Amino acid sequence: NKPRSKKRRPTFRRLLKTSGVKLENKLKNRQLKQNVSAKKQRKEQKRLRQAVKGAVAALPPRPLETYYEEEEEDFLESLPTDMLEDDDLQLMSSMAQRASFITRDLSSCAPVHSGKKRGSEVTKDYEKLPRKMARIEQKEVIHLLPIKDKTGLIPQSIQKPVSQKEEEEEEEEDDEDSMEGLTAEEREQRRAQKIQEKKLRIAALGSAVISDPISNVKRVKELRGMLMEADPSVAVTVRKLVMVSLMEIFKDVAPTYRIRPLTEDEKTTKVKKETQQLREFEEILVSQYKFYLEDLEQIIKDWKQQKKKRRQAVNLQSYGGLAAVAVRCLTELLLALPHFNFHNNIIVLLVPLMNDADRQVSDMCCDAFRKLFVQDKLGAASLATVRVISGLVKSLSYSVRPEVLQTLLSLRIREVKKDIEATKPTKKFMNYQEKKKNLSRMQRKWKKAEEKLDKELLEAEASENKEHKLKLHTETLNMVFLVYFRILKKAHRSALLPAVLEGLANFAHLINLEFFDDLLNVLQNLIQSGDLSNQESLHCIQTVFTILSGQGDVLNIDPLTFYQHLYRMLPRLHAGASNDDVIIVLRCLDTMLTRRKKQVTLQRAMAFVKRLSTLSLHLLPDASVGILAATRAALHSFPKCDFLLDNEIQGSGFYLPELDDPEHCNAQNTALWELHTLQRHYHPVVRLFAAHLSRGAPSEGSAALNVELSRRAPVELFRDYSLKDMTFNPPVDKPPTKKKVIKSNGRGRLNLTVDINNTVDTVINMIGN
Secondary structure (H helix, E strand, O other): OOOOOOOOOOOHHHHHHHHHHHHHHHHHHHHHHHHHHHHHHHHHHHHHHHHHHHHHHHOOOOOHHHHHHHHHHHHHHOOOHHHOOHHHHHHHHHHHOOHHHHOOOOOOOOOOOOOOOOHHHHHHHHHHOOOOOOOOOOOOEEEEEEEEEOOEEEEEEEEOOOOHHHHHHHHHHHHHHHHHOOOHHHHHHHHHHHHHHHHHHHHHHHHHHHHOHHHHOOHHHHHHHHHHOOOOOOHHHHHHHHHHHHHHHHHHHOOOOOOOOOOHHHHHOOOOHHHHHHHHHHHHHHHHHHHHHHHHHHHHHHHHHOOOOOOOOOOHHHHHHHHHHHHHHHHHHHHHOOOOOOHHHHHHHHOHHHHOOOHHHHHHHHHHHHHHHHHOOOOHHHHHHHHHHHHHHHHOOOOOOHHHHHHHHHOOOOOOOOOOOOOOOOOOOOOHHHHHHHOOHHHHHHHHHHHHHHHHHHHHOOHHHHHHHHHHHHHHHHHHHHHHHHHHHHOOOOOOHHHHHHHHHHOHHHOOHHHHHHHHHHHHHHHHHOOOOHHHHHHHHHHHHHHHHOHHHHHOOOOHHHHHHHHHHHHHOOOOOOOHHHHHHHHHHHHHHHOOHHHOOHHHHHHHHHHHHHHHHHOOHHHHHHHHHHHHHHHHHOHHHHHHHEOOOOOOOOOOOOOOOOOOOOHHHOOOOHHHHHOOOOOHHHHHHHHHHHOOOOOOOOOOOOHHHHOOOHHHHHHHHHHOOOOOOOOOOOOOOOOOOOOEOOOOEEOOOOOOOOOHHHHHHHHOO
């Protein structure tokens, strides 16, 4: 037999009594809900009656004669007169003529005909009138289960919290009624007063949260509720202030780590009071931060979709300003909290706005991502952004703004992971089988402890972080090249081609060796097609020679066609156009002549030196300084180019300046007469370079350049002198001399100390062309 349970079972009377209390509570709650719904329904009916009454009062009164003349006959004809007696017909006609029947207010419940009544009826009507008593506010009560005491059952109930919606509605109605009778100046004063009150409220809540975040983090919810400001006069201003205030609060309060959700075991484990408070703070902070980002996203969506929401407190014209502030807050959070939660969600939200039609929003997002690429040291945020940009470009069929791809030029990628084995730690750890085979039990134990210590040391040296960083940079660069190659293959005639070519020129030294042949063929076909502008063609040439100067030097390719293209494009640079292409030309010359001097023939180098000296005549001073510095570098790389400083012919034939082939233009049969003209240039640095080059560009002696100019690269000189104010310093005129010929020094070089009256024709006759 089973042992009898010691727990006492409740009796039937007790169950019946408890059930009765439950039923009674359910009945009370049901009646309370019915009363609340009836109260709401009565309010709606009252508003409807007031609206109907106002509409009826607004209509002009209709004269009774018109009704009688026009509609009485129709009314009588529609009656079945053959079934009516004469008395009934006369009664209905008299009713139709009465004014009370026509002009009666249908919304009222008063009787139509007010005649004499008896005394009892008057008393009865008087008793039905409601008494004017003091209004007692009925508080809604929720009945709970009773508590048992020695005295018996004690009923329990709590007061239902009053919803703030009805109070806000009443306040708004009072404000609207009070604003109707004010002048424009008084309304503006009332609006300024309201804004000042809201500012003080926002400042109080924000300072409370910042002063003690753990205790007052719940105030963030109250502050976020002000984003739903419904007063039309101050709604836009208050929402902007709240968005900016919350952004600054999250930037200041958010921790420097990512908050993860707690596991089930961590939730059930007992912890200290301080730890529990910190967990609650983190949970509330993450939830409020999420809701805040959702609010910003909804504002931007309403602006994009032109939706009018939230009880029409904000008109459609003001949504543009709200959306601009929301985008600004998101960009600030993107840069300030790259380590915090929902950072990838912000990236997904902002990347499509880079291609927005609004220029302000688009530039704001592009600038934010450029700054993100520059300050991203690990590479995780850059990889996430590049992935989203790649998906955006592909989804829109490559019809995006060029600024979207130009932001990729700010990526900080200096090296990639070329060999997986080379980047692994040099320390090799033994697996379990090797330990069991070669070591004893005690040795295995010591080996395990030693390997654990070595792993900790590797983490301390950040070797794993470096490997992870290289891996992220490799994936990022693969995504970037995937975007570029897709555009070259499928949309090479789009407006994105300049940005693609500039990006390829920037990252060409990191391209994998397998893609070199195909990429060179594609770039060559683009240049030969003739559809590219000067800047695009220069980017193609820069990309090719950047590839060949790096890993591509093992290919043993002679890019003669690209030399010819650059040689042909040099005369297109002039002072009437922008100098943006000069930097690209200087970089190409440095790669083509200086770094590849062993693969360049002397004829080709002399042709480029002659054309560069000619080009320096019709450029702006800053560009002329850069071109002359590039000429100086070429003379140092090819010392035999000093033939161009002689006035003797070094072979047969004539110089053909109009020929676009540098190998067959006979550049050895000419001289650099342009240097004489440049010595009279109004800019002092141009005169200094011209005099230096005319004497063979020596590194020492009186004709040598100073240290500041000699150690500068051509690109740096161009940038420096393009930022400075170009002052006009004309040379001092000297009295003309009798001799008007150019002498030769002892070595056969040109003596460029000629008076100002010499002309270009004299120089050409001297050269002997």
